[in-house]
Amino acid sequence: MSESPILLTPGPLTTAIETRRAMLRDWGSRDPAFIALTAELRSRLLQVASGEGSHVAVPLQGSGTFIVEAAIATLVGPADKLLVLINGAYGERMVTIARRMGRAVEALRWAEDRVVEPGKVAEALRADPSITHVALVHCETTTGILNPLAEIAAVVAAAGRGFLLDAMSSFGAIGIDLSSVPVTALLASSNKCLEGVPGLGFALVQPAALERAVGNSPSLSFDLHAQWRGFETDGQWRFTPPVQVVAALVEALRRLEAEGGPAGRLRRYQENFDTLWAGMRRLGFALFLDEAVQAPIIATFRMPADGRLEFRRFYDALAARGFLIYPGKLTQAESFRIGCIGALDRRDFERLLEAVAEALRTMEVAA
Missing domain, CATH: 3.90.1150.10 (Aspartate Aminotransferase, domain 1)
Incomplete structure (x- = not known):
């Protein structure tokens, strides 16, 4: 033992010794070597979901909940309305976040042992044209239930709404192809199927959605548009990054590729x-x-x-x-x-x- x-x-979960070993080095957050490491991180995250060319990777310090909150605050504007599809505790948390951010939000609920039904989502979108965005938890960590991503994404796209996907418990293991499945923003973290250590969330977002979101966020730290523009401008994080966590996640992503x-x-x-x-x-x-x-x-x-x-x-x-x-x-x-x-x-x-x-x-x- x-x-x-x-x-x-x-x-958090059990990590490989190689991933833990990657945290032994100290990094200067504005040093060219760390800027290159951040660029590799962003590139590898997009590769996992075939998002090159259609999405950009925006990492953010903090847990998975931090990146969900940042995405809702940034991508769902003050005049927008979010529909959350719920069959577990993490869908309920999205509703709580939206309300705290002052966003209009509705919920469509299923029992914890039932998957989200695309047909009912389509009905809800037809009934309420004021809904601008839909949010789904792909694999609901409450139970382990897997919701039908492709079918729901197609319904949301056909209705012309934005689609926010919480992929915390699926990204890196259950295949998600952003080149064929219409997702406005995919949200995940370092410490689940990627087998990194806790401390980093990230969003894979369509650039046009970020461009439309300028000025939306009521938070300085959680503004994904500003975070993205910072990376695009000079490759650097706006605020002190968790450098060892970044290094561990890059090593974990290399291990994922090797597997x-x-x-x-x-x-x-x-x-x-x-x-x-x-x-x-x-x-x-x-x-x-x-x-x-x-x-x-x-x-x-x-x-x-x-x-x-x-x-x-x-x-x-x-x-x-x-x-x-x-x-x-x-x-x-x-x-x-x-x-x-x-x-x-x-x-x-x-x-x-x-x-x-x-x-x-x-x-x-x-x-």
Whole structure:
């Protein structure tokens, strides 16, 4: 067992030693070497989603929520109206952000175990011509459910509205092709499927949308138009960047390319999920989602209905064995979550399953 625990969470997550090693160097943020590193970062992010020529990469200091807030504040203007498609907690957070930014916002909701339905989105857009933008969480981290991106994007494009995509839990593993799927702005962060460390969000945005957004943001730091113009002017960050986080993410992106890009990474994550689900099923656990809509990113398991298993004791028992899981985030059922992402493979999940079985025996919970 390594000194560091295995992180089976939606992020932060277990990173490769090479990625951590990239943080050992100090960088001058205005030095030509770091400016070149930033340029490589922006280029590689676009390559992951085939966004070269159609989008620009705008990184921003902070977590994934920071970049979502920056995008809503910048791209949704004071006279605009946002429709958020919700089947989990992160869609709800978008509504909260829009309201705090003073933007008009409506929500269209589905149950946490149901995907967003393109037909209902089309109906909502026909019924309300004042809606200018639509926002969707691609893979909702609340459950691991995967929403039908291409179909929803097509509906939004046909209606002539802007489309904001939260791809936090999908970017880098579940393929997104910006050359064929109409997305105004894709939002993600460094510390999920890209397997970097926390501290950096980024937006892949159509330049025309940024041009239209000049002066929209009520925030100085979160103004994506100003951030973009800064990069385009001199290649530099407007404010002090997290230089070690940038270096780690560039190394992580190089590793992603070496693994075969998102398709190669998805194969490993799928094997992780398949190993986890087969073993947890043998131990008596049930998935919250139907397998048809389950992404191999994070798995939500129902707590036994008879109350035999108490999450805190279960968490502590696994933590003592070197594995950190996540509590559930559902509104309708007691649950816990296990991430299948990070610098992990099938063997790590086989060890996890042994630890789960040992924990159940220790807690005198029959499998």
